Amino acid sequence: MDPIISFVIVAVVALLVGIIAGKFIFAKSTKEKIQEAELKAQTIIKEAELRAENIRKEKELQAKEKIVSLKSAHDKEVNERNRKLAETENRIRQREQLLIQKELTLEKQVKDNDVIKENLNKQIEIVNKKRTELEKHQEEHIRRLEKIASLTAEEAKSQLIETLKNEAITQAIGIQQEIIDEAKQKANKEARKIIIQTIQRTAAEQAIENSITVFNLESDEVKGQIIGREGRNIRALEAATGVDLIVDDTPEAILLSCFDPLRREIARLSLQRLVTDGRIHPARIEEVVEKTRKQIEEQVMEIGERTVIDLGIHGLHKELVRMVGRMRYRSSYGQNLLMHSRETANLCATMAAELGLNPKLAKRAGLLHDIGKVPDEESELSHALLGAKLAEKYGESPAVVNAIAAHHDEVEMKYIIAPIVQACDAISGARPGARREIMQQYLQRIKDLENLAVSYPGVEKAYAIQAGRELRVIVESDKVTDQDSDRLSFEIAQRIQSEMTFPGQIKVTVIREKRAVNVAR
Structure with a gap:
């Protein structure tokens, strides 16, 4: 065989043997680890049970303490309510007693009022009797006065009213004149102040033009x-x-x-x-x-x-x-x-x-x-x-x-x-030199002023002086009294003011004098 292939086979076999041996060793170590884990788990479970028991006992103690505190608070609240109810009952009893006393007092007052009313009725009857008697005496007194004065009550009353009326008219004229004079003084003072300020603050040129x-x-x-x-x-x-x-x-x-x-x-x-x-x-x-x-x-x-x-x-x-x-x-x-x-x-x-x-x-x-x-x-x-x-x-x-x-x-x-x-x-x-007044108009105004005063009964003479700024009226002392002089001066001034047109103001003076003349021979 090729040595390379043989080496590869040997290597593969050796690898397989190593893998198998490794698995055997790993399996043995895994078993030991599982046993150790079980021991640890048992230990943890025991510790957890102990800890849970301790926690349960602590909670039970806390619950008991809370129950005790709630019970004490409830007892305290109940006692407070009972106290308030007792106070309210006491107040109600006191009010009942006061009402009873007032009722008794009112009953007594009603009885007293009845007695007072009876007394008043008696007094009213007495007053009515006395009034009737007084009216009879008054009528008898009036008849006696009418017999003495040869006047009826209505005639005497009318004479008295006429006398009082004349006195009141005279006094009213005097008071009216005083009020008018006082008002004129105040009004003239204030108006003069404003007019003077106005004139002083306004400068004007005046030129007389001819035709x-x-x-x-x-x-x-x-x-x-x-x-x-x-x-x-x-x-x-x-x-x-x-x-x-x-x-x-x-x-x-x-x-x-x-x-x-x-x-x-x-x-x-x-x-x-x-x-x-x-x-x-x-x-x-x-x-x-x-x-x-x-x-x-x-x-x-x-x-x-x-x-x-x-x-x-x-x-x-x-x-x-x-x-x-x-x-x-x-x-x-x-x-x-x-x-x-x-x-x-x-x-x-x-x-x-x-x-x-x-x-x-x-x-x-x-x-x-x-x-x-x-x-x-x-x-x-x-x-x-x-x-x-x-x-x-x-x-x-x-x-x-x-x-x-x-x-x-x-x-x-x-x-x-x-x-x-x-x-x-x-x-x-009215400024000096501002206007020219025709002489005829000026004379006519003066004449009208004097004629107006002379038209009143009892006026003897009238003179307009100071260029028509003052009117002096001389009256007959036998026909015009002192009171009539005041009224005449007032009436002439009012008539001049309402009927005539004039610059500035006109002072009306009524003069009344009594002369007694005798000749020693």
């Missing part, structure tokens, strides 16, 4: 050109402007006369342009006057816008702005209307701020209060009502409309700014 404008010329030769051939130039100028031109012997001057300052301004500017240009004839006059009128309209709008901007008033309708500008060429009692409206607006704003009101709204109403004096068309309405109508037409607020309409008391004042506008309008017009 005549003087147009100065470089020489008297120009007068002939202005007059024109047979006066045609001056007639054309008067017809185009509505202004009277007075050409007299006054050197280097022509007078422009018209009640409307706007027309006078148009005539003055037109005449100035014509004289500067040198071409003076009717056609040229009409052309220049028309251009000047358009220029004045633009200036009017510009003046209105500047005034509104200066016063800080926003959202005013363009037509109202134009009317504000037209005020520049209007006057009232010689006072420029625009200056008066501006001053009134500033006064209203200051006074409203002092009173804690809306100064912007008051300023708006103050500026627009006289727009009824510059309408585009003539109207039969008064300037206050017409101004309110225009303001309402152009979207002003109801407060402003009411303030405009009510500033001369033609309608009722519904908003708080209405009396402010009225007061500030009077303040602006």
Whole structure:
């Protein structure tokens, strides 16, 4: 055989022999290990049994201890409940005893009340008897008094009521006068304070305007050109402007006369342009006057816008702005209307701020209060009502409309700014030098004041002194008593206040004196 194969066979046989021998040895060792494992398992089981026994005994002891503690707690709770039940039973017994006592007391009180009621009934019967007797005695006494006084009870009662009524009226007039005087003092003091602060904080320029404008010329030769051939130039100028031109012997001057300052301004500017240009004839006059009128309209709008901007008033309708500008060429009692409206607006704003009101709204109403004096068309309405109508037409607020309409008391004042506008309008017009009053109107007002006082019975004479600021009334002492003097002074003051229109205030003084005259011979 091939040695290699023989070696392989021998090797395989040797491997098999080794495997068999290894299995025999492994089997022997495995058996020994199993025996050792069984011994260990028995030992572990015994130890586990011992440990389980110990644990069981410990749990039994713990359970017994817990049972004992629970039993003690239960006994304690039961004892506490029993104690509370005992206390509740004691309280209930005490309440029962109190109720029994109260019931006994009430029964006793009911018995006592019955006795008291019987006594009261007896006393009531006695009082009724006495009242009946008293009424009889009173009737008998009244009959005796009527017999003595020769008057019935009703007549005496009416006389007494009349006497008390007269005394009450006299006392009421005195008290009313005192209350009015005290209220006037307080109101005048506070109002004077606010008005003085308002006037002091508002500076205004006053200028008295006339109805005549003087147009100065470089020489008297120009007068002939202005007059024109047979006066045609001056007639054309008067017809185009509505202004009277007075050409007299006054050197280097022509007078422009018209009640409307706007027309006078148009005539003055037109005449100035014509004289500067040198071409003076009717056609040229009409052309220049028309251009000047358009220029004045633009200036009017510009003046209105500047005034509104200066016063800080926003959202005013363009037509109202134009009317504000037209005020520049209007006057009232010689006072420029625009200056008066501006001053009134500033006064209203200051006074409203002092009173804690809306100064912007008051300023708006103050500026627009006289727009009824510059309408585009003539109207039969008064300037206050017409101004309110225009303001309402152009979207002003109801407060402003009411303030405009009510500033001369033609309608009722519904908003708080209405009396402010009225007061500030009077303040602006009453400034020294602000307005001119026609002498005839002033004299008529003084005369009406005196006639009003003389119309009362018992008044002998009446004198208006201090430019109509005080009215002194002299009464006949035989016809007017001292009490009547107080009432007469009060009534005259109230009537002046309600019937007459006057600036400031009027003091009414009633003078009553008794003279005894004898002659020693």
